[in-house]
Amino acid sequence: MQLQCDNRPAWTVQGRPPDLSREFSRKQEALMQARLTTxxxxxxxxxxxxxxxxxxxxxxxxxELGEGWSREYADSIEIAYKTYLTMLVKYQDDAEDILLAEDVDEFWHTHILQTMKYEDDCHSVFGKFLHHQPHIGELTQADHEKRALLADKTLRLYQQEFGNEQDSNVAWSGVPVRGEKAAVSGVAIRGVNAAVSGVAIRAEGAAVSGVAI
Structure with missing residues (x-):
């Protein structure tokens, strides 16, 4: 007695073909969700x-409730914050690698704390919520080395937009003005001057980055 091999595709044995269009749609949707904005x-x-x-x-x-910054300094950080958001949009594939200055991050925190406004602003501008991802835990030597590399990358991206290093540093951190309680602005784009946080682009609950995937 000879055994016959069934070489038919698995779906013909099961009695129904795969829904390729639905699978393709799911993959496309996941890719779109992984973008900062579509x-x-x-x-x-x-x-x-x-x-x-x-x-x-x-x-x-x-x-008392804030940072005690001067109007001039706050205006400069607002510009740097909007520049950071613009850089995220223009360089979406590198968004999670772009460092932001500490006071720009503080401005972002304050924006987020106005929860209804922040949510409305995000959906109005990006069409989705823009997540903030802080670093958790102590910074290791590997973290410092990575931040130094990301600082170099951030500087290169800013120089593509603003030209020389001086203009790039100002665009990154604001004009060189001191507020009473403000950190020094006009700082160079370096890992030690960057906030320990950044943007998190999420798709189905997971941050989409070279490390998280």
Whole structure:
């Protein structure tokens, strides 16, 4: 007695073909979710520049509840914050690698704490919520080495937009003005001057980055 091999595709044995269109749609949806935004770049950038962040500046200028920054310094950090958001949009594939200055991060924190406004701003500009990802735990030697590499990468990206290193540093951290309680602005793009946090682009609950995938 000879055994006959069934060489038919598995789906014919099971009685139904795979839904390739649905599988393709799921993969496309996952890829789109992994992007910071799927809206047209210039539309998003225009939305960033049009953001009204006066309430955020008033908070960071408050000497008791905020940082005690001067109006001039707060204005400069607002510009640097909008520049950071713009860089995330223009370089989406590198978004999680772009470092931000400490005071720009503080401005971002203050924006986030105004929860309803932040959510509305995110959906209005990006079409989705923009997550903030802080570093958890003590910084290791490997962390410091990685941050140094990311600082070099951040500087290169800013120089592509702003030209020389001096202009790039100002765009990154604001004009060289001191607020009463403010960190020195105009600092160079270096790992030691960067916040220990950054943007997290999430798809199905997981950050999409070279490390997290």
């Amino acid at each position: 809206k047209p770049e210039q539309e998003v950038i225009a939305g960033i520049q049009a953001l009204n962040l006066e309430s955020v500046k008033l908070r960071v200028m408050d000497p």
